[in-house]
Amino acid sequence: MITKEKVLHALSHVEEPDLKKDLVTLNMIEDIVIEGNHVTFTVILTTPACPLKDLIENACRNAIAHFISPDVKVDVKMTSRVTTQKNQPLHNISNIIVVASGKGGVGKSTVSSNIALGLAKKGAKVGLIDADIYGPSIPIMFGVEDAKPEAIPTPEGKTRIQPIEKYGIKLLSIGFFTDPEQPIPWRGPMASNAVKQLFNDADWGDLDYLVVDLPPGTGDIHITLAQTYPVAGAVIVTTPQKVAMADTKKGIGMFMMNAINVPILGIVENMSYFTPAELPENKYYIFGKGGGKSLAEKFDVPFLGEIPMVQSISEAGDGGEPVILQDNNPMSVAFMNVAERVAQQVAIHNAKPASV
Numbered sequence: 001m002i003t004k005e006k007v008l009h010a011l012s013h014v015e016e017p018d019l020k021k022d023l024v025t026l027n028m029i030e031d032i033v034i035e036g037n038h039v040t041f042t043v044i045l046t047t048p049a050c051p052l053k054d055l056i057e058n059a060c061r062n063a064i065a066h067f068i069s070p071d072v073k074v075d076v077k078m079t080s081r082v083t084t085q086k087n088q089p090l091h092n093i094s095n096i097i098v099v100a101s102g103k104g105g106v107g108k109s110t111v112s113s114n115i116a117l118g119l120a121k122k123g124a125k126v127g128l129i130d131a132d133i134y135g136p137s138i139p140i141m142f143g144v145e146d147a148k149p150e151a152i153p154t155p156e157g158k159t160r161i162q163p164i165e166k167y168g169i170k171l172l173s174i175g176f177f178t179d180p181e182q183p184i185p186w187r188g189p190m191a192s193n194a195v196k197q198l199f200n201d202a203d204w205g206d207l208d209y210l211v212v213d214l215p216p217g218t219g220d221i222h223i224t225l226a227q228t229y230p231v232a233g234a235v236i237v238t239t240p241q242k243v244a245m246a247d248t249k250k251g252i253g254m255f256m257m258n259a260i261n262v263p264i265l266g267i268v269e270n271m272s273y274f275t276p277a278e279l280p281e282n283k284y285y286i287f288g289k290g291g292g293k294s295l296a297e298k299f300d301v302p303f304l305g306e307i308p309m310v311q312s313i314s315e316a317g318d319g320g321e322p323v324i325l326q327d328n329n330p331m332s333v334a335f336m337n338v339a340e341r342v343a344q345q346v347a348i349h350n351a352k353p354a355s356v
């Protein structure tokens, strides 16, 4: 006879590959129902964007077959409860992910947008802040250049900014509050205060992930944000050129400084190679090859993936519909892989003991 204990015993032999503990110890199994020869249970993953979903499901099926009987009919429901970063800064936001680059123009906003939408596509509740005071490009990438977020008065006499909702995520850009024709005269503290308002004074609701597109380089905003709001981690975007890599090293160094101490979730290499649309098999490594990967190895941080230079990426971004929204575009898959790896790294960091 199949019992709940037997099912739990079988599943206690399935290890969560990232967290290196079994699913039962991690409290990832719920709702076991046994009806004769039919077993149903739910696996609670740490993120809906878990890249190991299929692997874990297969391992569960194999464990039941091996430890109970191959004849058992198994139904596995996969769901998720997103884990929360340590020192959660805003009670309704589980994880803040900053996206940074040493240099401007390497595709930081493109990567931020596609990661945010990728996580949302997987079912997560996602917000996106465009904190790039020097060139806020998220409004263009989401086709909401003219949006004017409402400020709603609260009973306490404050105002709450309502994020704009587009493609299933909530977004706010510093660009919504500035005149695009005017250069931004803000200097450090003023700009930092404006960005802080996007965190504090906005009505984000409950979010699993808040992705923040930082200005390029290292500066006041980075330091203020990292010190005011502990973040789950930083995604570093670089291109393969030597000059970009040199600045990327500085950026990584800044996040690793004791006073800042932001975990590096990994490096994304953008514009890794050029691929013409009509010859998708041809890859031209015009800026050099393997730089992002070797940088990740040098700093002992994950390499989150390479994104080629493809016309459809810039067309989609300029057209206000990031490429990940196109289901049949291979670049959509490339960005989804990056988004999944980011979510995976957040979950790994969240599971570490507080001192690590």
Ligand SMILES: Nc1ncnc2c1ncn2[C@@H]1O[C@H](COP(=O)(O)OP(=O)(O)OP(=O)(O)O)[C@@H](O)[C@H]1O
Binding pocket: 101, 103, 104, 105, 106, 107, 108, 109, 110, 111, 132, 135, 137, 216, 270, 271, 307, 308, 309, 310, 311, 313, 314, 315, 317, 318
């Ligand atoms: N992989 C890619 N293939 C083709 N075009 C790309 C790719 N990545 C980014 N682009 C294009 O390059 C331009 C700059 O990208 P993006 O705005 O994302 O860079 P950024 O690093 O955020 O820039 P900034 O420093 O101004 O904030 C955009 O027009 C974008 O569409």
